[in-house]
Every structure is written in C-alpha cells, then in structure tokens.
Amino acid sequence: MPVTIKDVARVAGVSITTVSHAFNGHDDVSADTRDRVLQVAKELNYRPSHVARSLVLQQTHNVGLLVSDFNTNPGGHHFLFDVMAGVHDQLAEFGYDMTLLSTTTAMQRLVSYIDFCTERRMEGVIVMGMRMNDPYMREVADAKLPSVGIDLPILSPHCGYVMTDNIQGAMHAVRHLLAKGHQRIGFINGHAEAVVSVDRLHGYQTALREAGLKVDPDLVVHSNFLVQGGEEATTVLLTKAPDVTAIFYASDLMAIGGMRRLLRMGKRVPHDVAVVGYDNIDLGEWVVPALTTVAQRRYDMGKASVDMLMGMLRRQERPRACLLTSEMVVRQST
Amino acid sequence: MPVTIKDVARVAGVSITTVSHAFNGHDDVSADTRDRVLQVAKELNYRPSHVARSLVLQQTHNVGLLVSDFNTNPGGHHFLFDVMAGVHDQLAEFGYDMTLLSTTTAMQRLVSYIDFCTERRMEGVIVMGMRMNDPYMREVADAKLPSVGIDLPILSPHCGYVMTDNIQGAMHAVRHLLAKGHQRIGFINGHAEAVVSVDRLHGYQTALREAGLKVDPDLVVHSNFLVQGGEEATTVLLTKAPDVTAIFYASDLMAIGGMRRLLRMGKRVPHDVAVVGYDNIDLGEWVVPALTTVAQRRYDMGKASVDMLMGMLRRQERPRACLLTSEMVVRQST
DNA sequence: CTGTTAGCGCATTCAA
DNA sequence: TTGAATGCGCTAACAG
Numbered sequence: 001m002p003v004t005i006k007d008v009a010r011v012a013g014v015s016i017t018t019v020s021h022a023f024n025g026h027d028d029v030s031a032d033t034r035d036r037v038l039q040v041a042k043e044l045n046y047r048p049s050h051v052a053r054s055l056v057l058q059q060t061h062n063v064g065l066l067v068s069d070f071n072t073n074p075g076g077h078h079f080l081f082d083v084m085a086g087v088h089d090q091l092a093e094f095g096y097d098m099t100l101l102s103t104t105t106a107m108q109r110l111v112s113y114i115d116f117c118t119e120r121r122m123e124g125v126i127v128m129g130m131r132m133n134d135p136y137m138r139e140v141a142d143a144k145l146p147s148v149g150i151d152l153p154i155l156s157p158h159c160g161y162v163m164t165d166n167i168q169g170a171m172h173a174v175r176h177l178l179a180k181g182h183q184r185i186g187f188i189n190g191h192a193e194a195v196v197s198v199d200r201l202h203g204y205q206t207a208l209r210e211a212g213l214k215v216d217p218d219l220v221v222h223s224n225f226l227v228q229g230g231e232e233a234t235t236v237l238l239t240k241a242p243d244v245t246a247i248f249y250a251s252d253l254m255a256i257g258g259m260r261r262l263l264r265m266g267k268r269v270p271h272d273v274a275v276v277g278y279d280n281i282d283l284g285e286w287v288v289p290a291l292t293t294v295a296q297r298r299y300d301m302g303k304a305s306v307d308m309l310m311g312m313l314r315r316q317e318r319p320r321a322c323l324l325t326s327e328m329v330v331r332q333s334t
Numbered sequence: 335m336p337v338t339i340k341d342v343a344r345v346a347g348v349s350i351t352t353v354s355h356a357f358n359g360h361d362d363v364s365a366d367t368r369d370r371v372l373q374v375a376k377e378l379n380y381r382p383s384h385v386a387r388s389l390v391l392q393q394t395h396n397v398g399l400l401v402s403d404f405n406t407n408p409g410g411h412h413f414l415f416d417v418m419a420g421v422h423d424q425l426a427e428f429g430y431d432m433t434l435l436s437t438t439t440a441m442q443r444l445v446s447y448i449d450f451c452t453e454r455r456m457e458g459v460i461v462m463g464m465r466m467n468d469p470y471m472r473e474v475a476d477a478k479l480p481s482v483g484i485d486l487p488i489l490s491p492h493c494g495y496v497m498t499d500n501i502q503g504a505m506h507a508v509r510h511l512l513a514k515g516h517q518r519i520g521f522i523n524g525h526a527e528a529v530v531s532v533d534r535l536h537g538y539q540t541a542l543r544e545a546g547l548k549v550d551p552d553l554v555v556h557s558n559f560l561v562q563g564g565e566e567a568t569t570v571l572l573t574k575a576p577d578v579t580a581i582f583y584a585s586d587l588m589a590i591g592g593m594r595r596l597l598r599m600g601k602r603v604p605h606d607v608a609v610v611g612y613d614n615i616d617l618g619e620w621v622v623p624a625l626t627t628v629a630q631r632r633y634d635m636g637k638a639s640v641d642m643l644m645g646m647l648r649r650q651e652r653p654r655a656c657l658l659t660s661e662m663v664v665r666q667s668t
Numbered sequence: 669c670t671g672t673t674a675g676c677g678c679a680t681t682c683a684a
Numbered sequence: 685t686t687g688a689a690t691g692c693g694c695t696a697a698c699a700g
Binding site: 048060065084088098099100104260263286299 | 335412414449453616617
C-alpha cells in the first residue's frame with residue numbers, strides 16, 4: 001500500500017538502484033539525478049521500508065528492554081521510568097529502536113525471552129527490574145544474544161552490566177551519619193534476593209568498621225522496599241535496639257514509611273532519630289522533614305547500558321562491569 | 335547467521351513450502367511430515383523471522399507508543415508508567431509488539447513522528463503525555479495512521495481517544511466535600527493547556543451549582559501539576575480567599591505540596607482545611623494525613639486504548655471517544 | 669555514472 | 685499431500 005522504491009524509480013525515470021544509491025548517500029550518483037530522485041521521493045511521500053532493509057542488511061537496529069514483572073512491580077516506576085528514558089534516548093542517538101518486553105508476557109506465551117528476541121532478530125537486550133533468583137536470570141547469562149543487565153551483576157561472554165556502586169553509596173550514607181556524631185546506626189535493608197541489598201549491607205558494615213565501631217546484628221533488619229516494609233521494619237528495629245539514634249533505609253519509600261512510624265512512636269526526626277534514604281525519588285524533597293538520601297543517576301544508568309551494548313555490537317568490545325557513582329543529597333532528616 | 339527455513343527444509347528433506355505450512359498450522363500436511371519438520375526445527379533451534387514475515391505479509395504487528403517529552407516529563411511517571419504497562423500487556427495479548435517513541439527524539443532527528451512510523455511500517459500509534467497545544471497534535475489528528483490518544487480528546491477519521499471522565503471525577507470530589515458540610519471549596523487546577531484541567535474545572539463548577547452554590551472566581555487558582563505548584567497556589571488561594579474550609583487539588587503531588595504549605599500556615603488538615611487530591615499515586619496513602627483522592631484507572635486506560643486500536647485495525651471499527659469512570663478514595667485528609 | 673541481476677527469509681499461488 | 689516458482693522492498697555485486 002505505501003509508496004515503494006519502485007514507484008519512485010518509475011516516476012523519476014531511473015532504476016531502483018539509483019534511487020537506493022541516492023537515498024543512501026552514495027557518491028556514484030550525479031547531483032542532477034540525485035536531486036531529481038529526492039524531489040520525486042518527497043512529492044510521492046516515499047519512506048524507505050525498514051522492514052525490507054532489515055531483511056537484506058540482516059540487522060534490525062532494534063533492541064529489547066526486558067522489564068521483569070512490568071505490570072506488577074510495585075513502586076518500581078520511581079526507579080524504572082528514568083532508567084527507561086535513558087535507555088530510549090541513548091538508543092535513539094545511535095539510530096536504534098526500543099521494543100519493550102516483559103517477563104510476564106513471555107511467561108504467558110510460554111516462549112523464552114530469547115526466542116522472543118530471536119524471532120524479531122533483535123540485536124541485543126537490556127534487562128532491568130529482575131531479581132537474582134529470577135528463573136530468567138540463567139537464560140540471560142547463558143544466551144549468545146548480547147545483553148546488559150541493570151543492577152544485575154552477571155558477567156558472561158555476551159552479558160555485561162551497569163549498576164550504581166551500592167557499597168560506596170551505603171558508605172556515604174553511614175559516613176554522613178557518623179560525621180553527625182551518631183554511633184548506634186540502624187540499617188533497614190530490602191529483600192536479600194536483590195543484589196543491591198547485599199552491597200548496601202556490605203557498605204554499611206564497612207563504614208562502621210572503618211570508624212572503629214563493631215557491627216551489631218541487632219541493628220540490621222530486612223524487609224521489602226516499600227513504605228509498609230519500612231514502617232514494619234522500623235518497629236522491629238526499635239524493639240531490638242531501642243537506643244538507635246539514626247536509621248539508614250535502603251529506599252526512600254522505606255524511609256518515608258519509617259519516618260511516619262517514628263513519629264507515631266513519639267520520636268522526632270531528626271532530633272531523636274536521624275534518617276537517610278536511598279534513591280532520591282522526587283517526593284523525598286517534599287515530605288516533612290525533607291529526606292536526606294543517596295541519589296542514583298538513574299537516567300545515566302540507562303544511557304550507560306546502551307553505550308556498553310553498542311560497544312559490544314559495533315566495536316566487538318567485551319562486556320564489562322560498569323559502576324556508576326552515587327552522591328549524597330543532604331536535607332532536613334539528618 | 336540464524337537458522338532459516340531453508341535449513342530446516344534441507345535437514346528434514348522437504349521443501350520450504352512444507353516447512354512453512356507445518357509451522358503455520360495448515361492442514362494440508364500429513365501428520366508424519368509435520369511432526370518431522372517440527373522435530374527438526376526444534377533440534378536446529380529454528381525461529382521464524384518476523385522481519386521476513388512482516389515483509390511478505392505486509393503487516394508488522396507493531397505499534398508505537400508515543401510519549402511526549404519522555405525524558406523531561408517531571409512527575410510524569412506516576413501516571414505514565416501504569417498506562418504504559420496496560421498498553422504493553424494488552425498489546426502482547428493481541429500478539430503485537432510495542433515500540434517506544436518520544437517526540438523529543440523525533441525533534442532531534444527532524445523527522446515527523448508520522449514518517450518515523452511509516453518507515454517502520456507501524457500499524458498504529460498510541461499517544462500519551464501530550465498537551466493540546468503541542469505542535470505534534472495536528473500531525474496526530476490529520477494522519478491516516480490509526481491512532482488513539484490518551485487524555486487527548488481529538489476525534490478524527492483515524493484517531494480516537496481514551497480518557498478518564500474528569501468532569502465526573504471532579505464532581506465526585508466536590509460532592510464529597512459538600513457532603514462533609516463544606517461551602518467554601520477552593521480549586522487548585524493544573525495548567526490550562528491540559529485538557530484534563532478544563533474538564534475538572536467544569537466538574538468543579540457543576541457540582542457547586544448543583545448544590546445551589548455560586549461559583550466564586552477567587553476560589554480557583556491555576557498552577558502546574560507538581561508539588562511546588564501546589565504549594566505556591568495554596569498561598570495565592572488563601573490570600574484571595576482566607577475563608578476556604580476545603581481545597582480540591584488537580585493532582586496528588588499538588589495536594590501534598592498544599593498540605594505542607596497549609597501546615598506551615600498553621601492550618602490543620604483536615605480540621606481547618608480539608609484536602610482532596612487527584613490521581614491516587616502510591617504515596618498518597620502514606621503521607622500524613624493520608625490523602626483523600628480521585629483514582630483513575632491508569633492501567634485500564636492503557637488497556638482500553640489498545641482495544642480501540644485493535645478494533646480499528648482488525649475490524650474496521652471507527653475511532654471513538656472512550657470515557658472511563660473514576661472513583662473516590664477516601665482517607666484522612668477530609 | 670547508471671542499470672541488470674541476485675538474493676535476504678518467508679508465504680502463497682499453482683502444478684504435479 | 686508436496687514442491688517449484690514468484691514476489692514482498694530493498695541493497696549490493698557486477699556489468700555496461
């Protein structure tokens with residue numbers, strides 16, 4: 001139905017080869033004919049078919065963004081949305097399209113994500129929002145399809161990853177609290193299946209030891225990354241260690257829940273208990289007191305993952321681990 | 335590089351026609367050969383190329399999701415993410431892929447979004463996050479490419495739309511406040527370029543008149559949809575009308591900002607001033623006091639837009655206007 | 669500089 | 685029931 005290269009050739013009175021050459025900027029076309037071809041193409045509203053081009057060139061300029069549990073990832077948008085924007089924009093910069101995939105969809109169709117990508121001849125995949133114990137993990141790692149994980153530290157011949165240096169991030173947070181004079185610092189962590197949880201715990205412990213403090217197991221509580229998780233864990237923590245003067249939460253949502261619970265318990269933030277979150281979600285700026293937090297460069301993470309993938313695709317670079325720095329955003333809660 | 339239909343045919347000792355038939359479930363293939371073909375295909379790990387199929391079938395099973403200012407849409411994720419999930423999931427249900435587009439990207443490349451879609455032979459587009467005064471608007475409306483707008487009430491031969499009934503939503507909110515005995519009800523609205531703003535204002539006014547109250551222009555303030563917008567507008571409102579006992583905000587973010595400002599001004603929520611928001615973002619449940627709000631069915635909006643598009647594509651249905659209901663979520667702020 | 673030919677992977681006539 | 689031939693729209697050798 002749409003205008004094809006043939007139509008342009010016929011109207012312009014040249015062969016399709018010439019049209020093709022004119023469009024692809026080959027210099028073996030006289031300026032005259034090129035201009036005429038381009039003129040005709042414009043009049044006819046010709047748009048070269050990427051489908052046909054993909055077939056003959058054997059490259060689709062298309063990569064998938066695989067999101068785990070896209071539709072049911074609670075609170076996930078605070079993190080995923082910006083990453084997605086970074087991925088999309090940088091992909092566009094390279095002339096690539098982004099197709100959204102979801103593990104749940106694949107599950108429904110009973111096809112592996114790798115089959116999904118193969119059918120579409122995708123050139124690579126970027127994976128995010130996945131847990132280490134996700135059944136899709138091994139598939140990602142073992143596949144020959146070039147892939148980059150976000151917050152998913154798997155390194156294999158065809159799979160690299162990008163993540164924030166969570167150890168450093170957590171150390172920043174704890175050092176900040178130490179500098180404020182706190183000694184009994186609690187840590188409310190996310191679920192242990194998340195890689196970030198392991199690293200943040202590590203950073204927390206390291207910063208304490210660095211300051212010559214002993215790591216008290218009673219000061220660490222695991223929960224989920226959401227507001228409610230933060231609330232519940234705060235109660236648990238204060239039961240086990242009523243003398244905490246500061247709490248480091250593994251997410252801003254948790255911290256917000258925690259502050260709320262502390263208030264209920266008659267503790268004032270930051271006077272009685274100082275609070276630090278993680279993520280720098282937009283609302284952290286507006287809760288009372290405004291939340292001190294560790295900021296990840298979400299957009300940059302998406303961007304970096306694309307850069308790595310493009311390196312693998314176009315320059316045969318080997319996949320690697322890319323750690324981005326994070327920075328403290330100090331506000332009123334500490 | 336990947337396994338093609340030829341490989342399968344060769345190994346199975348049949349023609350490519352037979353392989354094609356076997357794979358597409360034609361019944362003019364003996365059970366024997368079909369099983370053999372399928373077996374060989376599995377061993378060879380054959381995946382039919384969607385690219386080649388798209389070319390010959392002249393249909394890509396691909397639709398674009400056009401997001402306006404994807405990378406710079408502040409606070410947009412609260413709304414867009416869920417809609418996107420609905421679009422993606424429902425598209426998958428129909429066997430369609432979703433490619434993400436952004437107006438900013440198109441702008442950078444200086445190609446119209448319609449050219450972008452044509453090159454890729456997309457079958458349709460779903461548009462969201464766009465303002466009525468966006469330059470891309472006319473393109474969407476005039477294009478022959480089937481499209482569905484979300485919160486974008488344009489109806490043309492090839493363009494339908496889905497939106498929440500914002501008039502009803504606003505009426506719900508105001509009625510709720512009226513029922514609580516409030517008479518002086520302020521309305522802090524979003525920017526006037528957003529269609530939703532017009533409708534919500536309409537609903538606000540209608541509900542008041544319905545109750546026999548006069549609409550006082552001093553009670554309405556326009557601002558942006560963000561926290562800061564809510565804060566500033568609240569100050570303006572209370573200057574113009576210090577006697578308000580309730581405020582209806584056009585977004586939850588604004589309401590959160592408003593509550594904060596009210597607190598600063600020594601007003602207690604809901605005791606001195608009751609507050610209703612709009613959107614039902616996840617954090618509304620956790621601010622103090624928990625926010626009463628109007629909930630949009632975001633996921634369903636995405637889903638509905640796909641259903642409409644599929645109707646247009648597959649059953650030649652005419653584009654239409656689809657209004658979804660919203661419902662009150664009553665919490666502590668009223 | 670321009671046109672002819674071949675083929676990318678697949679579905680679909682039409683014969684056998 | 686199976687296979688040979690044709691073409692989807694385009695690019696890339698090659699020849700003129």
